[in-house]
Amino acid sequence: MDTPILEMKSITKEFPGVKALDEVTFSVKKGEIHCLVGENGAGKSTLMKVLSGVHPYGSYSGEIYVEGELQKFNGIRDSERAGIAIIYQELALIPELSVYENIFLGNELTDGMVINANETIKQSIDILEKVGLRVNPETKIRDLGVGKQQLVEIAKALKKQVKILILDEPTAALNENDSDNLLKLILELKKQGVTSILISHKLREVLAIADTVTVLRDGKTICTLDASDGQLTEAVLIRNMVGRSIDNVFPKRKAHNIGKEALRLENWGAYSPSLGRDVLKDVNLNVHDGEIVGIAGLMGSGRTELAKSIFGNPDEYRLSGKIFVNGHEAKFSNPRDAIDARLAYVTEDRKRNGLILIQDVKQNITLANLEELTRVGVIDENEEIVVANRSKEDLNIKTPSIEQFLRNLSGGNQQKVSLAKWLFVKPGVMILDEPTRGIDVGAKYEIYTVMNALVEQGMSIIMISSELPEVLGMSDRVYVMSAGRIKGELSASEATQEKIMELAVDY
Amino acid sequence: MTEERITPGKSKKSSALLELLRKNISQYFMFIALIGIMVIFTITTKGVFISSRNISNLLNQMGYIAVLAVGMTLVIIIRHIDLSVGYLAGFLGAFSAIALTFWGWPVYAVLPVVLILGVISGLLTSTPIAKLGVPAFVSTMAAGLIFRGALLLVTMGTGTIIIRDRLYNAIGNGFIPDLKLFVLPGNRHFLTLLIGLIFIILYIVNAVKSRNKKLSYKFDVLSPSLFVMQLVLVSVIIGYIAWTLSGYNGISWSLVIVLLVVGIFQFITTKTPLGRHIYAVGGNPEAAELSGISVSKITYIVFGAMGLLSALSGIMYASRLHSATTTAGLGFETDAIAAAFVGGVSAAGGVGTITGSIVGALVMMSLTSGMNLMGIDISLQYIVRGAVLVLAVVVDRATRKNR
Numbered sequence: 001m002d003t004p005i006l007e008m009k010s011i012t013k014e015f016p017g018v019k020a021l022d023e024v025t026f027s028v029k030k031g032e033i034h035c036l037v038g039e040n041g042a043g044k045s046t047l048m049k050v051l052s053g054v055h056p057y058g059s060y061s062g063e064i065y066v067e068g069e070l071q072k073f074n075g076i077r078d079s080e081r082a083g084i085a086i087i088y089q090e091l092a093l094i095p096e097l098s099v100y101e102n103i104f105l106g107n108e109l110t111d112g113m114v115i116n117a118n119e120t121i122k123q124s125i126d127i128l129e130k131v132g133l134r135v136n137p138e139t140k141i142r143d144l145g146v147g148k149q150q151l152v153e154i155a156k157a158l159k160k161q162v163k164i165l166i167l168d169e170p171t172a173a174l175n176e177n178d179s180d181n182l183l184k185l186i187l188e189l190k191k192q193g194v195t196s197i198l199i200s201h202k203l204r205e206v207l208a209i210a211d212t213v214t215v216l217r218d219g220k221t222i223c224t225l226d227a228s229d230g231q232l233t234e235a236v237l238i239r240n241m242v243g244r245s246i247d248n249v250f251p252k253r254k255a256h257n258i259g260k261e262a263l264r265l266e267n268w269g270a271y272s273p274s275l276g277r278d279v280l281k282d283v284n285l286n287v288h289d290g291e292i293v294g295i296a297g298l299m300g301s302g303r304t305e306l307a308k309s310i311f312g313n314p315d316e317y318r319l320s321g322k323i324f325v326n327g328h329e330a331k332f333s334n335p336r337d338a339i340d341a342r343l344a345y346v347t348e349d350r351k352r353n354g355l356i357l358i359q360d361v362k363q364n365i366t367l368a369n370l371e372e373l374t375r376v377g378v379i380d381e382n383e384e385i386v387v388a389n390r391s392k393e394d395l396n397i398k399t400p401s402i403e404q405f406l407r408n409l410s411g412g413n414q415q416k417v418s419l420a421k422w423l424f425v426k427p428g429v430m431i432l433d434e435p436t437r438g439i440d441v442g443a444k445y446e447i448y449t450v451m452n453a454l455v456e457q458g459m460s461i462i463m464i465s466s467e468l469p470e471v472l473g474m475s476d477r478v479y480v481m482s483a484g485r486i487k488g489e490l491s492a493s494e495a496t497q498e499k500i501m502e503l504a505v506d507y
Numbered sequence: 508m509t510e511e512r513i514t515p516g517k518s519k520k521s522s523a524l525l526e527l528l529r530k531n532i533s534q535y536f537m538f539i540a541l542i543g544i545m546v547i548f549t550i551t552t553k554g555v556f557i558s559s560r561n562i563s564n565l566l567n568q569m570g571y572i573a574v575l576a577v578g579m580t581l582v583i584i585i586r587h588i589d590l591s592v593g594y595l596a597g598f599l600g601a602f603s604a605i606a607l608t609f610w611g612w613p614v615y616a617v618l619p620v621v622l623i624l625g626v627i628s629g630l631l632t633s634t635p636i637a638k639l640g641v642p643a644f645v646s647t648m649a650a651g652l653i654f655r656g657a658l659l660l661v662t663m664g665t666g667t668i669i670i671r672d673r674l675y676n677a678i679g680n681g682f683i684p685d686l687k688l689f690v691l692p693g694n695r696h697f698l699t700l701l702i703g704l705i706f707i708i709l710y711i712v713n714a715v716k717s718r719n720k721k722l723s724y725k726f727d728v729l730s731p732s733l734f735v736m737q738l739v740l741v742s743v744i745i746g747y748i749a750w751t752l753s754g755y756n757g758i759s760w761s762l763v764i765v766l767l768v769v770g771i772f773q774f775i776t777t778k779t780p781l782g783r784h785i786y787a788v789g790g791n792p793e794a795a796e797l798s799g800i801s802v803s804k805i806t807y808i809v810f811g812a813m814g815l816l817s818a819l820s821g822i823m824y825a826s827r828l829h830s831a832t833t834t835a836g837l838g839f840e841t842d843a844i845a846a847a848f849v850g851g852v853s854a855a856g857g858v859g860t861i862t863g864s865i866v867g868a869l870v871m872m873s874l875t876s877g878m879n880l881m882g883i884d885i886s887l888q889y890i891v892r893g894a895v896l897v898l899a900v901v902v903d904r905a906t907r908k909n910r
Contacts, residue, residue: 353791355794379780
């Protein structure tokens with residue numbers, strides 16, 4: 001048997017507090033289509049970043065061999081020189097430049113100091129031919145659809161004499177037709193001798209084109225399966241993706257009563273003008289007092305969009321359908337309306353749109369409900385300190401002082417500040433988007449404990465989560481989303497990792 | 508102008524002073540630099556710089572820039588810029604001159620109308636910014652061009668308009684009257700000293716009250732000795748300023764206006780929900796919006812206030828010159844922006860104080876005044892001011908990193 005074109009041996013990569021990759025072994029044969037699958041956070045993207053030099057040599061342990069030679073990449077340029085090209089979900093094209101300019105970006109053909117446009121265009125036509133894209137090379141990128149842009153990216157990679165082409169979720173943003181074309185192209189490139197690594201959540205797609213499939217879970221290689229004989233099934237893949245034991249990481253919740261309906265969505269839909277498509281369609285769901293409802297689904301399934309659309313984002317989406325709060329129809333034209341209706345939204349990305357990192361703990365905690373502290377137009381700063389100190393105690397926020405800037409706190413403590421901020425508005429319904437993302441196990445447990453205490457007091461929680469054990473461990477009921485729709489509703493007793501994953505990969 | 512922040516955490520008392528200094532180093536730094544600059548100029552001008560007459564002139568000259576710097580601080584805090592303020596001030600100054608001189612309006616009608624026009628102009632300038640996301644740089648530059656055209660248009664037929672209204676001219680040149688109860692040695696201005704004393708008393712009463720309030724909450728406060736030191740220091744500064752001013756005509760109306768503006772805006776930014784909202788929008792607009800704060804509403808309010816202060820600046824300037832000229836307002840925006848940056852406002856948004864920017868304005872104005880007294884050529888003056896601006900921002904960034 002030949003030496004594999006790519007071998008990654010015992011790759012371990014640690015981030016502060018997290019082991020993203022743990023002794024991962026990954027081997028790709030020359031000329032094959034190798035698919036990499038796993039849940040969100042399984043380590044697929046990190047592995048590819050190690051391979052492409054984004055995480056440079058020395059920041060991980062383990063060895064990378066390309067065609068039998070040990071590689072020490074210090075950046076993307078090095079990996080490109082070795083013939084590796086990676087195409088991310090977010091395309092790295094420059095919209096205002098033309099197709100040919102993008103293909104040759106960084107490798108411009110010149111006569112002395114001047115770009116030779118004619119020669120560049122001529123060569124572009126040949127390359128575009130290879131990827132089956134028939135457009136004028138002088139077209140600007142922004143005038144092309146996403147599907148065609150993806151082909152330009154691939155053309156750009158081919159221009160660099162790529163040996164190994166890595167595609168990260170290439171079809172996530174494409175419609176069916178464009179997806180089919182892209183998959184055909186990958187098969188076509190295989191005939192021309194290009195090796196491809198494909199990361200995908202769409203298992204049907206994986207089974208259709210893969211020669212080999214490697215499954216990652218929790219930063220470890222679970223198995224590498226031969227798919228070419230057609231014996232591999234979705235069920236086998238799912239079992240390997242999720243087959244994790246749920247340890248005793250979830251605090252016990254006291255038995256409590258689930259009360260009346262707190263929030264209901266009817267035929268809820270959201271159209272995004274900037275994306276030009278529906279991000280949510282026909283969503284029907286509800287949550288009761290004292291209930292935790294989990295929303296599961298893979299990246300891009302519309303979970304965050306659901307939270308944002310509920311919480312009043314009139315500029316971002318065009319909404320349809322009805323929303324009921326405590327049985328009364330409501331309409332939120334901005335987040336203030338939602339807060340006034342006693343909704344709270346702890347965002348997924350606390351640094352981007354949750355907290356103000358250059359302000360201190362107390363100012364962040366009180367921001368959404370300053371009225372409560374205001375006497376005749378003036379903020380009572382002493383009361384504010386009392387409130388902040390109480391939150392600090394209640395949620396066990398570890399900070400030397402409530403005057404500490406948020407950027408100096410750890411992720412877990414930042415998340416607790418986020419929770420404290422929204423608890424201070426005294427909400428009836430809390431939407432928690434990825435409440436434990438990027439925080440350590442201890443802080444996770446504390447946050448779960450807080451959630452349990454809240455529902456025992458009668459609050460409703462909608463918990464959006466990518467982590468299946470969390471969904472199963474915390475939820476009274478689970479909705480599974482895919483492609484902007486609710487694909488199924490499972491009670492706590494019937495929900496299993498396999499069942500959720502089956503619904504989540506149902507496109 | 509010192510801004511004390513008493514740490515409610517569990518800091519040890521022995522290091523309280525150091526802690527206080529460390530936390531507010533960037534704020535104190537410019538204040539210390541200001542004192543340094545003043546000492547240097549006092550030496551190089553053999554005491555002329557620190558004379559009552561010069562200090563009084565310096566404060567009066569900076570009035571129209573100081574009010575702009577206050578507004579500009581808010582604009583930069585919410586991550587924008589306003590390049591239109593200079594010509595808006597020039598145009599509204601000319602408008603007030605025309606209303607007084609040609610239309611025969613009384614002063615008490617002219618002032619409110621001009622101030623309201625300022626607010627409206629600010630709101631109009633910010634509409635493309637708040638509603639459509641047009642960069643403030645572009646929108647306000649366009650508005651500046653329009654105001655400049657408007658200024659030329661209204662002064663086209665007449666050229667410079669001389670203002671003869673005494674009341675109006677007193678705004679930029681007059682001083683508060685004295686209580687002629689008795690004559691002080693050196694002909695000092697009695698009311699000015701009295702006001703200085705009242706300020707000191709108010710300050711002490713307020714500080715003691717606030718300390719007692721904190722004690723009632725069982726928060727940590729400054730130790731008694733440090734607290735007394737602080738009271739003495741601030742009282743000495745206020746007293747010294749009053750004493751100096753009392754030696755030359757006393758407090759000017761310009762200074763009264765500046766103190767009022769600073770007082771009101773300092774209060775709004777530090778004590779009210781509106782102020783918090785402004786800082787929140789500057790610190791993270793997306794998070795602010797999701798916390799129920801309307802970013803566009805805050806944008807309108809801030810630019811409206813900027814317009815109001817531009818109008819005030821225009822009035823102060825026209826009044827000071829007794830006239831409206833075709834070049835009034837030229838470069839005001841640069842001076843205001845420079846004052847804000849020297850005073851520690853961050854271009855990245857969310858950081859900066861009103862008092863800081865006033866210190867910044869004082870630094871820049873002291874440089875101009877001191878170098879004028881030394882007879883330094885204007886060409887060198889620009890170079891020095893440019894160097895100080897950049898140096899101040901570099902130091903500010905360096906001290907801020909430690910927090």
